Amino acid sequence: MRRDHRKKPSGVGIKGIGAYVPEAFLTNSDLERMVDTSDQWITERTGIKKRHKANPEQATSDLAREAALKAIADAGIKPTDLDIIIVGTATPDMFFPSTACLVQKEIGATKAAAFDISAACSGFLYGLSIAEDFVRAGKYENILVVGAETLTRILDWSDRTTCVLFGDGAGAAVVGRVGDGHGIISTFLGSDGSMGDLLKLPAGGSRMPATEETVRKRLHYVKMEGNKLFKAAVKAMVNAATKVLDDSGYRSQDLDLLVTHQANIRIIDATAKRIDISDEKVYRNVHEYGNTSAASIPIALAEAKQKGMLRDGMLVELVAFGGGLTWASVLMVW
Numbered sequence: 001m002r003r004d005h006r007k008k009p010s011g012v013g014i015k016g017i018g019a020y021v022p023e024a025f026l027t028n029s030d031l032e033r034m035v036d037t038s039d040q041w042i043t044e045r046t047g048i049k050k051r052h053k054a055n056p057e058q059a060t061s062d063l064a065r066e067a068a069l070k071a072i073a074d075a076g077i078k079p080t081d082l083d084i085i086i087v088g089t090a091t092p093d094m095f096f097p098s099t100a101c102l103v104q105k106e107i108g109a110t111k112a113a114a115f116d117i118s119a120a121c122s123g124f125l126y127g128l129s130i131a132e133d134f135v136r137a138g139k140y141e142n143i144l145v146v147g148a149e150t151l152t153r154i155l156d157w158s159d160r161t162t163c164v165l166f167g168d169g170a171g172a173a174v175v176g177r178v179g180d181g182h183g184i185i186s187t188f189l190g191s192d193g194s195m196g197d198l199l200k201l202p203a204g205g206s207r208m209p210a211t212e213e214t215v216r217k218r219l220h221y222v223k224m225e226g227n228k229l230f231k232a233a234v235k236a237m238v239n240a241a242t243k244v245l246d247d248s249g250y251r252s253q254d255l256d257l258l259v260t261h262q263a264n265i266r267i268i269d270a271t272a273k274r275i276d277i278s279d280e281k282v283y284r285n286v287h288e289y290g291n292t293s294a295a296s297i298p299i300a301l302a303e304a305k306q307k308g309m310l311r312d313g314m315l316v317e318l319v320a321f322g323g324g325l326t327w328a329s330v331l332m333v334w
């Protein structure tokens with residue numbers, strides 16, 4: 001008899017998933033009227049066609065709350081069943097209280113401890129990995145992991161190299177026991193702080209507190225070296241994607257669905273090509289939302305589930321990359 005050397009799922013995984021994006025959006029033609037750009041340039045270089053934008057009264061925790069309530073309903077639990085809330089975000093409502101604490105209040109999760117994690121676009125997968133370990137350790141049952149962003153608030157709307165790329169949104173998952181044969185098989189987290197300057201928001205922290213000068217110099221907006229970041233992104237995503245597969249004894253051809261961070265269609269395509277996975281197994285929705293940072297993977301998962309592309313028993317891989325630099329991957333049986 002042939003022994004199966006493949007690693008088994010832990011029995012801990014995603015019990016419920018939900019997403020929310022604000023109604024308002026900007027198309028590429030809208031942006032043509034704001035900066036020197038074109039629908040053709042944006043479409044060819046990024047794949048993005050539109051991006052959603054929070055209303056002036058909406059902050060990150062408001063988007064997070066909507067996604068959280070959907071994930072909780074999908075899991076068939078109540079907010080008071082939550083033990084922990086983890087929010088991955090680069091655009092918190094404020095320094096403190098944490099966005100997770102604001103969500104805890106908003107949804108009435110009175111039993112839950114709450115904290116944010118800062119891993120930029122990799123935030124949701126960092127949170128998912130932490131949540132799996134917490135549940136596996138036996139102390140907690142239900143953990144809400146949210147990726148939520150209002151990136152349009154930190155974009156320089158006069159900088160065409162960044163303002164066309166990002167959008168607002170939130171996605172959430174309830175992590176808990178999902179039964180034998182299901183759940184997370186392997187996770188991998190990584191970072192390289194030496195490349196942190198490629199994507200950052202320079203001012204407003206303790207290094208460069210807000211002054212009239214920092215505002216005048218537009219230092220409270222996203223600064224990015226797109227070209228270098230592009231190369232680093234493909235390399236990190238390919239390595240992360242390969243790592244959890246190798247660690248678990250699987251090949252990319254075994255996957256039923258690959259959901260990567262949605263930053264740029266060319267990064268997604270290059271990653272998929274290099275790990276050699278067939279095209280129809282790769283989820284893409286960057287054209288619809290732009291880069292929603294930590295929210296992109298849970299939004300994609302919720303959407304894939306709704307479309308019937310994410311079904312019971314599927315082998316699914318999630319791969320993220322973001323500022324920091326950070327990267328992460330998760331292999332699971334849905």
Ligand SMILES: CC(C)(COP(=O)(O)OP(=O)(O)OC[C@H]1O[C@@H](n2cnc3c(N)ncnc32)[C@H](O)[C@@H]1OP(=O)(O)O)[C@@H](O)C(=O)NCCC(=O)NCCS
Pocket residue numbers: 036037038041042045046121160161162164199224225226227228229230233263264291321322323
């Ligand atoms: C940003 C990005 C789309 C730019 O594409 P690119 O092919 O690398 O293009 P370049 O940066 O080399 O710029 C090419 C030219 O287009 C111009 N350009 C930049 N943004 C433009 C825009 N919105 N519209 C029109 N032209 C633009 C540049 O000024 C440059 O002009 P030049 O050659 O006259 O100097 C791409 O680098 C990218 O996606 N990087 C990764 C970004 C990312 O994913 N960040 C988040 C990580 S989580």
